[in-house]
Amino acid sequence: MGATKFWLHPLIPQQIFMKTKNICLLGGTVASLFVIAPRLTAQTPAPAVNADGSAKATAPTDPNDIPCCGPKIAVQGGIEYFKPEGPDVQGTTHPEWFKEQLFGRTFTVLVPELPAGRYTIKIDVAEQYHQQAGQRVMDIAVEDQKLAQNLDVFTAAGGYKKAYVVEGTVNHRGVGLPLVITFSSTKDNATFDAIRIFNEKGVAVAGTLASSLHTAEDLAASVIPVVKGPAIYQDPRQSNARRVHDMVRRMSLAEKVAQIQNGTPAIERLNLPSYGYPNEALHGIGFAGRATVFPQAIGMAASWNDSLLKEVADTIATEGRAKYVVAQARGDHNGYRGLTFWSPNINIFRDPRWGRGQETYGEDPELTSRMAVAFITGMQGNDPKYLKVMACAKHFAVHSGPEPLRHDMDVTPPERDMYETYLPAFETSVREAKVRSVMSAYNSVNGQPASANPFLLDTMLRKNWGFKGHVVSDCGAIHDIWNGHKYLPDAAQATARAIKSGTDLECGNDYHALVSAVNQKLLKESEIDRAVERVLTV
Structure with a gap:
C-alpha cells in the first residue's frame, strides 16, 4: 500500500500545510538572521x-x-x-x-x-x-x-x-x-x-x-525586503510555482542563501520548518535507526527483475514516510529524518577496483536504466499531487572511481562512450521516471568540474531532457571546484559558477560565500532566487 494513501499530508508536516495553509513544499529551509550577537556570559552584568x-x-x-x-x-x-x-x-x-x-x-x-x-x-x-x-x-x-x-x-x-x-x-x-x-x-x-x-x-x-x-556585508544581506500585496504563498488555491516565487521574494539575501544548503533552520515569520536534506536509501533506510535491509543494489540488479526492485523501493519509501512522521512528532528536523533520499546510484561500474561499485546496478547501461526507473518510480509513488518521497539520481556524470582521485580528477570519455554508456541511465531517469533530484559528481568532465559544468547541468539535463527538479552537489563537491580541481581561485567565484551552471543545493559549507559573490557582482541575486525556487518547488 502506498504511503500517500494513509498519510494524507504532502512532504511537509501536515500541521504546516493543512492548518496554516502554508505553501506545499518538500521541506522549509531558512537561516536565522545574521546579526552581531553580544559577547556571551552566563549572567550579563551592567556595562x-x-x-x-x-x-x-x-x-x-x-x-x-x-x-x-x-x-x-x-x-x-x-x-x-x-x-x-x-x-x-x-x-x-x-x-x-x-x-x-x-x-x-x-x-x-x-x-x-x-x-x-x-x-x-x-x-x-x-x-x-x-x-x-x-x-x-x-x-x-x-x-x-x-x-x-x-x-x-x-x-x-x-x-x-x-x-x-x-x-x-x-x-x-x-x-x-x-x-x-x-x-x-x-x-x-x-x-x-x-x-x-x-x-x-x-x-x-x-x-x-x-x-x-559577522561583517557589514553579512548585516546588509540580512535586510528583509518590504513586500506589499497579498501573501500568495499562503494561498493553497495558487500553483506551487506562484506560491514559491512569492515566498522567495519575501526573503533576505542571507535567508535565500541558507535555503540552498543541506541543513537549514526554520523561518518562523513564513511558517517554514527547519529541514535536513541528506538521507540515504540505496538498499534500505540508512542512518535513521532500525529498518529493513535489502540486498545490495548490485545484487538486486543481478536478478534483472525490475518489478521486484520497484516493490523494494516502494517498501523503503513507506518506511521512510513512517520514520519521517515519527521524527516530526518529536520535533526532529535533522538530516536522515526527512523525505529527500539521495538514491539511487546509477553510475556505471566498469572497474572492480572501485570501492563503491556495489552501490550501482552494474556495468550495463540498459540494465542500469531499467533498474533506475523501477527504483525511482517505486520511491516517488504515483500520487498525482504529492511525492511519496523524493529520489535522487547520482552522481552526474562519469563518476566511476577511483575513489581517492575523485576530488581533483578530470575524466575525458570519448563522445560515443559518453552518450552510449555514461548518460543513458540519467536521461531515462529524467524522461521516463521523472526523477525530482539529481546529484552532481566530484570529478571534472572534459575540463570542467561536474558541479560547475553548464553542458551537463543545463544543456543536457534541462534543455535536452526537460529536467524540472533541482540539482544537489555531492558533499564537498563545491569546495572541490576551487580547492581540489583548482578550477577557480576562491569560494566566492566557485559558488557563483556553480549556481550559474545549475547546482541549486549544496551539500557542504561553501555556499555561505554566495553573499560575497553577489556583492562582488559575480552573479545576480535573481540567479540565487532561481536556485531557491527550484529547491522549494515540488
Whole structure:
C-alpha cells in the first residue's frame, strides 16, 4: 500500500500545510538572521564605563566566560561561517559557544585597546565537519609567538564534536597596537568557535564568539525586503510555482542563501520548518535507526527483475514516510529524518577496483536504466499531487572511481562512450521516471568540474531532457571546484559558477560565500532566487 494513501499530508508536516495553509513544499529551509550577537556570559552584568565614556570590560560571573563589554574585536581576511548540525559539542560547559564557526585559509583576529602586558589566550574549537583525523591542519600565532603548530583538532580533542582549548601565554607590546591573532591552514581551512583573553590576574578582559564577528556585508544581506500585496504563498488555491516565487521574494539575501544548503533552520515569520536534506536509501533506510535491509543494489540488479526492485523501493519509501512522521512528532528536523533520499546510484561500474561499485546496478547501461526507473518510480509513488518521497539520481556524470582521485580528477570519455554508456541511465531517469533530484559528481568532465559544468547541468539535463527538479552537489563537491580541481581561485567565484551552471543545493559549507559573490557582482541575486525556487518547488 502506498504511503500517500494513509498519510494524507504532502512532504511537509501536515500541521504546516493543512492548518496554516502554508505553501506545499518538500521541506522549509531558512537561516536565522545574521546579526552581531553580544559577547556571551552566563549572567550579563551592567556595562561598566571608563572615565572617557568608553566601554570597560566587566568581569563575568564565571571567570572563564566571555566578558560582555570588552574591546570591539574585528576579523580580517577571506572568511566564511558554518553552522554545524547534529548534537551539541561534548566536553564543554558552554555548548552554545559552538553553534557557529568562522573559517578561512588565512585570517587574523584583531583585539584593540589592550595595554602592554602578559596575557593568556584561550581559543575554543571543535572539529564539527570532518569525521576523521588529518583532514584539517592549522597554525595559530599571536603576533610573532606561536600558539599552535600543525594542529589537528580532531586528534587533539579525541574525536568529532569534542571541545578543545588551545591555550598559551603571550607578551603584547601595546603602544596603541591591537593584539593580532593569525590563523592559517596547511590543510583545508583554519577555524575557531570562541576566543578568550585573560590578564596576569586571571581576569577575562576580552573575548568573542565566532558568531559575533559577522561583517557589514553579512548585516546588509540580512535586510528583509518590504513586500506589499497579498501573501500568495499562503494561498493553497495558487500553483506551487506562484506560491514559491512569492515566498522567495519575501526573503533576505542571507535567508535565500541558507535555503540552498543541506541543513537549514526554520523561518518562523513564513511558517517554514527547519529541514535536513541528506538521507540515504540505496538498499534500505540508512542512518535513521532500525529498518529493513535489502540486498545490495548490485545484487538486486543481478536478478534483472525490475518489478521486484520497484516493490523494494516502494517498501523503503513507506518506511521512510513512517520514520519521517515519527521524527516530526518529536520535533526532529535533522538530516536522515526527512523525505529527500539521495538514491539511487546509477553510475556505471566498469572497474572492480572501485570501492563503491556495489552501490550501482552494474556495468550495463540498459540494465542500469531499467533498474533506475523501477527504483525511482517505486520511491516517488504515483500520487498525482504529492511525492511519496523524493529520489535522487547520482552522481552526474562519469563518476566511476577511483575513489581517492575523485576530488581533483578530470575524466575525458570519448563522445560515443559518453552518450552510449555514461548518460543513458540519467536521461531515462529524467524522461521516463521523472526523477525530482539529481546529484552532481566530484570529478571534472572534459575540463570542467561536474558541479560547475553548464553542458551537463543545463544543456543536457534541462534543455535536452526537460529536467524540472533541482540539482544537489555531492558533499564537498563545491569546495572541490576551487580547492581540489583548482578550477577557480576562491569560494566566492566557485559558488557563483556553480549556481550559474545549475547546482541549486549544496551539500557542504561553501555556499555561505554566495553573499560575497553577489556583492562582488559575480552573479545576480535573481540567479540565487532561481536556485531557491527550484529547491522549494515540488
